[in-house]
Amino acid sequence: MLGEINLAQWKCLAELIDNSVDGFLSVLRAGGQLAAPEIHIQVPMSGNPNAMVSVIDNGPGMSAEVLERAVSAGWSGNDPISALGLFGMGFNIATARLGTVTTVWTTRAGDKEWIGLKIDFDALRAQRQFKTPRLTDVKHDEGQHGTKVIIEKLKPEQRDWFARAANRTKTQDQLGRVYAAMLRPGGVPLSFKLTFCGKSVEGRRHCVWSGPGGATRTVTTARHGVVDAFQSVDRQLPPRPFCMSCWQWIGTGEDACPSCGKSDDVIQRQRSIRGWLGIQRYLSETDYGIDFLRHGRKIETANKELFMWGDGEAPEPEYPIDDPRNRGRIVGEIHLDHCRVSYTKDRFERTDPAWEDMVRLVRGEGPLRPDKASDLGYLPNETPLFKLFQVFRRSTPKPKNAGAWARLLVVPNNELAEEMAKKFHAGTAEYQTDDKWFQLVEEEDRKLLLGGSSGSPPGTPPPTPGADDVLPGFGGDGNSGPANAVPAPPAPPSPPAQATPIPSLSRQYVSHLTELKWTLKAFQVAEEHPLVEGSLPWRLRATPHSAHEFYVNVGHPIFASATMTPLDGLLAELAWTAMDFMRSRQEILTFGAILADLRARYASGYALDPATLSNEARQSLADIASAVGRNIEPSDAPTLFKSLPLDDQKQIFQKMAARGAANPQSIVSTGRFLEYAPPTVVAGFYRDHPELFLDGRCWEEPYSELNYEVPEATETARARVFRHFEALLSDAVWLADQDPADLGGVSRAKLLRALYALELLSPVDGTEAS
Structure with a gap:
């Protein structure tokens, strides 16, 4: 049996x-x-x-x-x-x-x-x-x-x-x-x-930004100071009586087990909680969460229970609620040797007091969202999970300014980051540190510092790699992709050294239609570089051993277009090369078919995904509401709330009730009522009180500070600023109110306009939603 x-x-x-x-x-x-x-x-x-x-x-x-x-x-x-x-x-x-x-x-x-x-x-x-x-x-x-x-x-x-x-x-x-x-x-x-x-059998390690034996990655924030992306957990708890016969904990100070009545089998049992929490180098819809171990064996893997908040009611997710696709990256290993497990060893017993001790130490007693915790009367949280949640909860920086990606430790091209993680788990030496991931972060921040050099629309996801790609490192493992590499003609003389690597374009590219592959390194060069001189925007250069190099002059006028990026140029060049190679074969393939195949594999991230756009619009408006609420003076808050139409006030109170706000009057008196307002109410509040949004409160543009000496001129200037942000808010509200299914028939131009509006509406630094 x-x-x-x-x-x-x-x-x-x-x-x-x-x-x-x-x-x-x-x-x-x-x-x-x-x-x-x-x-x-x-x-x-x-x-x-x-x-x-x-x-x-x-x-x-x-x-x-x-x-x-x-x-x-x-x-x-x-x-x-x-x-x-x-x-x-x-x-x-x-x-x-x-x-x-x-x-x-x-x-x-x-x-x-x-x-x-x-x-x-x-x-x-x-x-x-x-x-x-x-x-x-x-x-x-x-x-x-x-x-x-x-x-x-x-x-x-x-x-x-x-x-x-x-x-x-x-x-x-x-x-x-x-x-x-x-x-x-x-x-x-x-x-x-x-x-x-x-x-x-190799133990599967977590691909985190920092950890034992690796360089520590830290982020400096205005609110939380310097936060390490790798949080150690090491807490020795006081001993507690335990019955060896009944396998249960006994109250502190008790000598006999209340179940069996014996005292001979009662011992003082040592208790400790140790381990770590960290930030993964890539985002995933499933591959994240905390592992819980007993005596070195993982009992639960990728557990997401600590990312939920319930307070005795149906739990609601707190992470990852800021990512449009619900992708997370908080991981960890927590050793809990003194907690009971099920007989099948796949779950810790939640009724064991040791589990509750761990939850308090690792995530805290209240919500991870600080404002909600404050509303419910919880004390400030200093647990490891809280720190990581506050600093690294986002998957995209808002606003996108110089250094924004490094402050989040996020690789913009997440699909590429995931493919690189496969090299990490395979043991490839050059992928064991996080250097290659950080190169991609720095590349994106350089674009922001220079005002953007990729030519892609703001907010547009980066290119998506194919399943067979070989990533930076450029060698491949001999088993990935088709066997036919594009023949390399004799290489021209080596170019001068004034070339900056482009990690996000450096990889192996595969055309499934032609069964050709290119192992490629990409470089950014100036217009005087000998390989692009003569007004060339780019050049694909073959090198020995079937490798290729792609040199691109990102300052070329062709990239001033919103519809042309270095990736577009590269894929077109590869498609032309494939066509040239296939001329001697009997197969009939058009340039358009080959290019479409390459773009489906490497540029699908440029697609305007309706669900992502709608979620991002709602999140952007929530950020704006949170930013404005923090800048409302408590003495003005009740008056401002009462100035809202009664229907708007009713909607706000209903949202508070739905979200379980324990003290709605406190939320009103502290000015945070906009966090519970529908998008249309936020837009209406802006029309009535633009001074609470501008002048560096939410957006940098001056409004009340404008003064042209002549009242009429000052009013004209303020009206111009007001109308600009009113139009942007209207686009954002429209996008947030749309069902993703309804966006399928909306024109690309209208979606792009709304997407640009979200980018321009990003609050200034330090105003992230809570």
Whole structure:
């Protein structure tokens, strides 16, 4: 019956790995030394009926007495505090799930033989009792030690599952995630080597901006000072009574367990919460969140529960609410050794007081949004998650000015950042530090410093890479993309050194229609550069080893157009090169078809996505409302609120109620009522009180400060500024009120106008929404 419990294949193997790890830990806790601890796993690679599963370690081994008890269903030789596996039950479930015959061999250093036993379900049923003979085997080296678990007569469905290569790869990857903390140097609580079918299992690391052994990335903010993108967590809590019989915490100061009434099994249990939180180098709709570990094994991965706020009610997400596509990048690993887990080891028990202790220390008791926390009466928050949330919650800077991307540590071309992360996880040396990601950030900030050199519309997402791309580093791995590289003619003499690399364009490009690929480095040059002199906007230059270089003069008049960027020029050049190469072939391909194929892969990010635009409009108006509210004097706030039409006041109070605002009068008296106002109300408030939006309060343009000495001239100047922002707000309100489905039929020109309006409406620095 235990074998009928639905346990995934990797979890079956993990149960056996846990028992091996417990053996390693027992040595360390006894003060011994571990010499290169290893665990080797073998699973079927074909459908052979004689195939088997084996898990072999070089741990301390067991005595005959311990072995006999260890394989008994329902018995555990491990305590609930310091052990990963609980052997007995987990061992029986895992082995019975995979096959019907399990043999265990074990030996200790100094023993003269291997001892073992065989659990054969068919034989046990036939003999109608559960005793099995003690086995022995010759041991050639008395110093040898360890344990072997061999599972035979595999169930057909299990054998067939492992025989599929994709399933083995998936299992190896999952084990690399779960045991990542121990599969790396300096692992916690120990380091060991794990092999799967002869291949070393590498622990999957998080691709963060900073961390142990790496340069620390910090951001200086006006509100929070210097904030590190990598936040360490290390908190030792006071000991607390714990009942070893009932496996539950007891109130501080109590001597006996209230459940069993015993005091002999009550101990003072040590408690600590340690780990880290950090910012990932890329955004993802799913691949973010916090890992929670017990004794080095990840029990929960990519958990997003700490990004929710509920206060006893239905929880609402707080992160990532600022990204139009709900992509996040906060990650971390939190070790919680003293919290109970489910018997399937896939979830910490939320009823355990240890979980609540962790939540308070890592994220705080109240909302992450400071204004909402203040409304509900919570004290200021200084937890690691709060700091990261406040500084790095956005995925796009507002406003986009020089240094804006570096202040957020965001790569504008997120698809490229994700592809680079694949190189990080593959172990490619040049991608282990965050230097290449930061080059992309600096490139975008240089464009902003120079007023923009890409020619793309403001707010437009950067180009999207294809699935087979090889990224900066330019070498490739020999397995990506089609095999036909464009032949490289003899290279002209090397150009002068006045060329600035363009990381965002440097990559491998693939044309699926022609099966051609180009491994390319891109450079920005001045008009006097010998490769573009003579009024050339760009030149594609072939080099030895089938590599190419692209030189672009971004100051050329062609890039003064809103519809031409260096990427457009590059893709057109590649399409022409592909056409020239295909002339000798019988296939009939047009230039337009090839260019369309390339643009679909590398310029799809320029598409005006309706859902993204609508979400960005609502977020921009929320930012404006928040910025204005912070600049309203408390003494003026009640009067300003009462000046609103009664219908507007009613809508604001309804929104407060829907969002659970506990003290609406406090929100009104502090001037923050606009944060709960619909977009049309915000626009109307601007028409009545432009002085609260301009003069550096929300936007830099002077309004009340304008003075032309002649009253009529001053009024004319102020009216011009007023009308400019009134029109921009109207476009933003229109876009925010649109359903994304309705935007499909809107003209490109109208969408671009609204997009530019959002860019021009960005509040000044330090006015991010809260």
